[in-house]
Amino acid sequence: MxxxxxxxxxxxxxxxxxxxxxxxxxxxxxxxxxxLRDTYDKYLHPDVLNYDxxxxxxxxxxxxxxxxxxxxxxxxxxxxxxxxxxxxxxxxxxxxxxxxxxDNGEQPVDKYVKHKNNPEIWIQEMKDYGLNEQEIETLKKHLDEVYGVSESQEGIMLLSMDQNIADFTIQESNKLRKGVAKKQEKIIKEVKELFFKKGESNGS
Known part of the structure; x- marks a missing residue:
């Protein structure tokens, strides 16, 4: 059933x-x-709507x-x-x-709007953090479309699984996702330590 x-x-x-x-x-x-079906299909079906x-x-x-x-x-x-x-x-x-x-600081939506209006701000923020060109390109691969603001749980998983970041397994990235989604501090602390440990071990 x-x-x-x-x-x-x-x-x-x-x-x-x-x-x-x-x-x-x-x-x-x-x-x-x-x-009803034919009327809907002709005028309102997603395939016939004008999105532009x-x-x-x-x-x-x-x-x-x-x-x-x-x-x-x-x-x-x-x-x-x-x-x-x-x-x-x-x-x-x-x-x-x-x-x-x-928990504090700038709202994610405000940061997104700021970066959307001026994408160079995000690029400069990465440089200010000390990222090199290769590391910037790695993040742009995942976050360019969202101007550097990871807005989804799936996005967090993909970032952590990137071999040039932390190279998490899907199980490890899912644990990260759950910890962040449910704001479980114990899990977040555990995964954070693993994130840096694996990142350092692969030279990230």
Missing amino acids: GNLKVDMLTVQALDRIRSCMDMLIKDGYLEWQGN DDEMWKKVGDNAIPDLFQFDTPVGLQCAKKVKPSNVVELAIANSLMRLMP
Whole structure:
């Protein structure tokens, strides 16, 4: 039988999509295709949507979309306004960043926006830390798309598994991911020591 996960947020979103479709058909913006599936496939299927509409992305950044999925809370609205995403990848990154809260210091979303507006700041930060060109290129391979801000658990795992960083096994990187995600200080301390130990042993 297995387990069943019911995502009520998705159900809610689907209900809104259907209501929106009904209103667009009623007002003549869409034409009913005989059944729900064909109508959806013609106008709203992900494969036919226009993701390069500058006006749409401007509305996202201006908080002009009243009920944008995952960005309909005060925190989400503020994040969208800061990031001003211009494509789906940046929207997904913003969705991850708004969930990250540092113990102190600069908010991850603010650092991302700062680096996005001026990527040279991130490059200079790496140089200030004493990284050489090879080490900078290693980090750029993983973090260039997110301007130096690792926004996901998968990103942390890939970084730690890089042979030029700590060369973690998948089990070790997963332990790191769990420790960070659940803020388990004991695990984080253990993995931090292992991270530096393995990094030093392979010359990183």
